[in-house]
Amino acid sequence: MREAEFNHPRLVEVYDAECPWSREDDFFVSAVSAAEESGGELAPGGRRVVDLGCGTGRLAIGLARLGHRVTGVDPAAASLRRARGKAGAERVTWIEGTSPVLGDSAYDVAVMTSHVAQFFVEEDEWRRTLSDLRRALVPGGRLAFDSRDPDARGWERWNPIDSRHRITMPDGSVVDAWTEVTSVDDGAVDFTHHCTFHDGEELLSTATLRFRSEQAIRSALDAAGFVVEDIYGGWNRESVGASDGELLVIAHTDR
Incomplete structure (x- = not known):
């Protein structure tokens, strides 16, 4: 989505x-x-x-x-x-x-x-x-x-290894999250956030950012x-x- x-x-x-x-x-x-x-x-x-x-x-x-x-x-x-x-x-x-x-x-x-x-x-x-x-x-x-700052090339760290982290929710459950870049084109970076919940549901969020x-x-x-x-x-x-x-x-x- x-x-x-x-x-x-x-x-x-x-x-x-x-x-x-x-x-x-x-x-x-x-x-x-x-x-x-x-x-x-x-x-x-x-x-x-x-x-x-x-x-x-x-x-x-x-x-x-x-x-x-x-x-x-x-x-x-x-x-x-x-x-x-x-x-x-x-x-x-x-x-x-x-x-x-x-x-x-x-x-x-x-x-x-x-x-x-x-x-x-x-x-x-x-x-x-x-x-x-x-x-x-x-x-x-x-x-x-x-x-x-595009000169910092931050999107290069949006990958399953460098971006993976865990988020503790208010109820104490943990969400496993990471980001992957899907394309880079003249300053426009497409990416997908992945979130996997404690009950096994995975939700994706796609977006584009202009650097x-x-x-x-x-x-x-x-x-x-x-x-x-x-x-x-x-x-x-x-x-x-x-x-x-x-x-x-x-x-x-x-x-």
């Missing part, structure tokens, strides 16, 4: 168990907190934040608990059901959809985490998404997202009307080329 990890209820539970709060979330909390307030009636210290591709809501709920006004947007109904059932979910506005649903000048900060930016495989879709985000942000609004270079990201942001503030290579704000193999982008709209 295509992108079943976000759409199949059992795989959504696996995703949630595999992805607890981490330094990645800390990075985005810091990016949101550093954004300048601009316009609107905000709660003390709060920002109006949209989490595009919010998934099961871990970061959205965390940001809301810090006093931000958060909207979580995602096209996967199963992921949003999971998000809505979590403690603190009532603090977040949840919307099923993609970037066209965003209101004009509605947010001070936009985030895309967990490499959501790479799921926009086609360049037209990527350009439309950045344009929608530009429209949805106030003048001077901030955008933060992550994308894997964009730092220069390609900078060019797309410039064309969409964003100004790049920083691009880091690691979660501790190391330079591009750091061992984390990331491109962590912080940009803002023109004032």
